[in-house]
Amino acid sequence: MEASKLHNEIIKGYAASTPHELERLTLSNGIMEYITTIHYLEKYLPKRGVVADIGSGPGRYSLWLAQHGYGRLTACRFLKRRKRNIAQWL
Numbered sequence: 001m002e003a004s005k006l007h008n009e010i011i012k013g014y015a016a017s018t019p020h021e022l023e024r025l026t027l028s029n030g031i032m033e034y035i036t037t038i039h040y041l042e043k044y045l046p047k048r049g050v051v052a053d054i055g056s057g058p059g060r061y062s063l064w065l066a067q068h069g070y071g072r073l074t075a076c077r078f079l080k081r082r083k084r085n086i087a088q089w090l
Helices: 003-024 028-044 060-067
Strands: 050-054 072-076
Touching: 028 060, 050 060, 060 072
Parallel strands: 050 072
Antiparallel strands: none
């Protein structure tokens, strides 16, 4: 497969997975992943700072970070059109 076609297929895959990823993190194995990730964020991140959530997917972790004092937060997904500033959701 030529590079541009492969690139387009990858982009389509990311775009299609967003709604499923958000739901996945609230169900069975996904909730355990979410709880574990939050545990390590709380343990290792400084209490204040600037965060860049690269590959943020649907923004579940970015939203948590924004709600816990990381007001200077930028989340961007691999798709340029999905870049967003989470602070606008608060």
